[in-house]
Amino acid sequence: MSIQTFSERFDASYLIETPLDPARVAEVMAGEQSSGTFTRVAGETDELRARTRALVTRVDEFESVGEPSLPNAWLARKRVDGPWRRARVTISFPTANVGANLPTLASVVAGNLFDLGEVTGLRLESLALPAGYRARFPLPRQGIAGTRALTGVASGPLVGSIIKPNVGLSAEETATLVADLCASGLDFIKDDEISANPDHAPLVQRVPAVMAAVRRHADRTGKQVMVAFNITDETDAMRRHADLVAREGGTCVMASLNWCGFSAVETLRRSTDLALHGHRNGYGAFSRHPLLGISFQAYQVLWRLAGVDHMHVHGVQGKFAQEDEEVVASAKDCVTPLAPGIDDRVLPAFSSGQWAGTAQPTWDAIGHDDLLFMAGGGILAHPGGAKAGVASIRQAWAAVAAGVPLDEAARTHAELGQALAFFGGKAA
Incomplete structure (x- = not known):
């Protein structure tokens, strides 16, 4: 050589x-x-x-x-x-x-x-990384633009939620909840990271049941909701379950990156065009000590080389230990190309304690809405129900994009007003 x-x-x-x-x-x-x-x-x-x-x-x-x-x-x-x-x-x-x-x-x-x-x-x-070296690894198959195309959300944040309870629902019960969440106006729904292929709701039953509900909603409304099925498992099982999701008309799968490993995620990327939702659970073990581990900038570089399309960054004013500055820096890392001339940006996924009230600090910190904004309690615990919870978040993001203070917008948007009154300044 x-x-x-x-x-x-x-x-x-x-x-x-x-x-x-x-x-x-x-x-x-x-x-x-x-x-x-x-x-x-x-x-x-x-x-x-x-x-x-x-x-x-x-x-x-x-x-x-x-x-x-x-x-x-x-x-x-x-x-x-x-x-x-x-x-x-x-x-x-x-x-x-x-x-x-x-x-x-x-x-x-x-x-x-x-x-x-x-x-x-x-x-x-x-x-x-130099551009030539970065080009030797796969790009995201969907990334920001592809995810927007698959969900039909041309602009603004994608609004998502997480299936709750985390575990315990049967395949049929999960499908019923997904149908309700679709009807609430969501763009994105995901499994919890601890619910993958449980005995009470195996993927072979859950995927067809959930996708039937998603298709019925699309037939009625024309809206194709993206569902991230948690297929975390050994490599062959993940490929098999990704194929099942694709056959049922799904558009996204989720993997717990740290526990699947680079090789499994790379193999999954090569075998499917589905959006890969990268969940970073366990990342705190690598990052929380200031003199040990791996910062998010380096961490997300490695996983983007594996070809993921979405990366979790936690949330501003959220329920986890990270400072807001770290969350914001992580989101900016996700939308920064790894090398000049290559569009390999991935969608930053905000979650953990998010609700209508965290839209303003998120916007103030990052200055754009190319993001997935997920709320569990911020939607499902809204006093007006899930549909009102989704509406409150959309109203909040529309207000901050227009430069209107949330308390002012709440005067003419009942759902936002209810959210501000109910959640107050606390994480939802």
Whole structure:
């Protein structure tokens, strides 16, 4: 292979904490994740290193701290003490080391780095890919434009809800609820992440029953509601269930990304044109510690390379632990192309504690409505019923797009007024 092949590179940036020299630790990271190990070995020639070694391109050191973020037996054995120095480091990797291999890409930019003895904290913050490398991976089959086309929503947010109760409903009971939700005016309905193929409502029964209700609604109204069936399972089962959804006229399936894994989602993407709704449940285990894990920017890069069409970002003023700033940054990441000249944007899916009252802060923060806005209690618990709950959300988004304060819009929109009075400032 020519040296020219190795000229294309991708960059990964990290936040690290260490009692050692951060620049030296960055070199250890670069070596460990490319051609090197803790010592020079036979076969590691200068020519090989020149072709394949990762390069440290930047080190920005910050203020040190007095206590380590994480325990470290390696440093303890060496009796290395603080202060603990923090730095942001950027490492450039040859794409040829990896090829179009998503699980290996994840192993290179993360993998054993989290276990390095030299660090008491390490977090993968961002990934930047050259256009040629990004083009070697699949694009979203539907993305924002395709999802709008499938649902008939040309502009404004797609309004969605989640089937509740989360579990326990039979296939027939689920279909009845879906029929009611369709009648309420929704664009999108999804299964809960913990309800996939349960004994009381197996997909082989649930998909035909639900899609019969969706088709009846479409026949009456002309509106094709998108239903994201949770097909999280092993790979062959997911492909089989995606085929079932397609045969029944469905347009979307959902997978719990972290638990299916890159390979399963890539295989699913290759086997279906259905919109893939990427649910990130479990992401908090990768992200909640500020000196450990993977930031959403890097996380969503990896999953977009797998070909998903929608990505969960949680919700502004929601019920989960993330700060609003993180939610907003995540939504912006989803609509930012991964490389110049490639439209691979995916639909950010807002959920968790959303209701009419969170439309304004969401709009204020992101400035656009290319999003899926899902509410469970914000729709189903509305005092006027689900139809009024959907109406309140649409009224809220129309008001904020027009620059009208919600309390002013509520004077002429009863459903919005009821939502503001009932939910107040609390998460629904």
